[in-house]
Amino acid sequence: MFQVLASSWALLLGVLLLMIGNGLQGTLLGIRGGIEGFSTLEISLVMSGYFLGFLGGSRLTPEMIRRVGHVRVFAALASFISAALILFPAFAHPLAWIVLRIVVGFCFSGVYVTAESWLNNSASNETRGQALSLYMIVQMLGLVAAQGILGFGDPSGFILFIVPSVLVSISFAPILLSVVPIPAFERTAPLSIKRLYKISPLGCVGTFLLGGVYSALLGMAAVYGVQAGLELKQISVFIAAMFVGGLFLQYPIGWLSDRMDRRHLIFGAAVVGALGAGLGLLLGGNFWALVAASAVIGGMTNPLYALVIAYTNDFMPPEDMAAASGGLIFLNGLGAVAGPPITGWMMSQTGPGGFFLFIGCLMTALAGYAVWRMTQRPSPQVDHTGVYTPVYPGASPVAVEVAQEVFAEGVVDAAELD
Secondary structure, three states, X not given: XXXXXXXXHHHHHHHHHHHHHHHHHHHHHHHHHHHOOOOHHHHHHHHXXXXXXXXXXXXXXXXXXXXXXXXXXXXXXXXXXHHXXXXXXXXXXXXXXXXXXXXXXXXXXXXXXXXXXXXXXXXOOOOHHHHHHHHHHHHHHHHHHHHHHHOOOOOOOOHHHHHHHHHHHHHHHHHHOXXXXXXXXXXXXXXXXXXXXXXXXXXXXXXXHHHHHHHHHHHHHHHHHHHOOOOHHHHHHHHHHHHHHHHHHHHHHHHHHOOOOHHHHHHXXXXXXXXXXXXXXXXXXXXXXXXXXXXXXXHXXXXXXXXXXXXXXXXXXXXXXXXXXXXXXXXXXXXXXHHHHHHHHHHHHHOOOHHHHHHHHHHHHHHHHHHHHHOOOOOOOHHHOOOOOOOOOOOOHHHHHHHHHHHHHHHHHHHHHO
């Protein structure tokens, strides 16, 4: 781990600043939208715009990198992000915000692809798994830190929009000035969704549902906080608890996944996530109950995504695992785009509790589908499965593909050991 940190600290510092900027603007827009008088549906469409742009960026950025190279793509997209973040308070209209969010989502996707390509290139085969784990930890820490900054400003003013713009601009320096060589960018041809579903129906359904859960958490939690009457600092703590839960439970659940039937663990984690949503729905008047519900849901959602990917890999030959990342990312992206508008509609119909109701429905659906799949075919023996590799639902195609490669290497090593 220290070897990875020594060789990649500049990249990781840049990513940390990027995540602070991204996490701050996402929460801030949910609060500022309420101040500007946007309806719940309008805010939900604004939030959905980010995931629509992210999905488009994940598919188009590779071609942009092939045409002009990593450095130009990174600098151009990061500049657009910095500019867009300042324009939000200047054009406080739902349509303008939707367009800006699409631009921000597209650019962040491209920036992540570029940074993760550099990180992967700087790691050896032996340290790639550690590099990915450290990268995920840094991302979570950035999102948590962003919520702490939110409490020191006025969401009705301009300063909190300027701060993430400055952070994104500063993030250029450690990444572009590092001595990491520019990698040769190659992408694996993706498997078709149809073939991917035949290989692992639970993997496909799980990544789709978790995309909806994650986008609701990331995009609509601040909107819930405003409608529930939480103070600004309470909203910050409420949202930070999601990422803290995901950070601390990622590795215990990963440890369990390598030692038991992954479908049982998927079912159990989804049930716990649904119970967490139920806790928030029933005890929403108690702030600390909300914080506990947030930590439980976040603590289940992030590991579940990596767990579902690992389960999908259990039924794939090692040479196809990297190719599966494209299909999984696409399904996750579709779920993410649909998540905020459906959550917003449910909140407009049932009140703030619709936020937890939506998440509870998706977690319950995942648990039920996992049980049904248990009746359709046996699970691989634990000794013949690969090693769990952490990756969170908002990861770019590069991070997921790297996770697949690490998983495949573990499968090959285990087979050779046998």
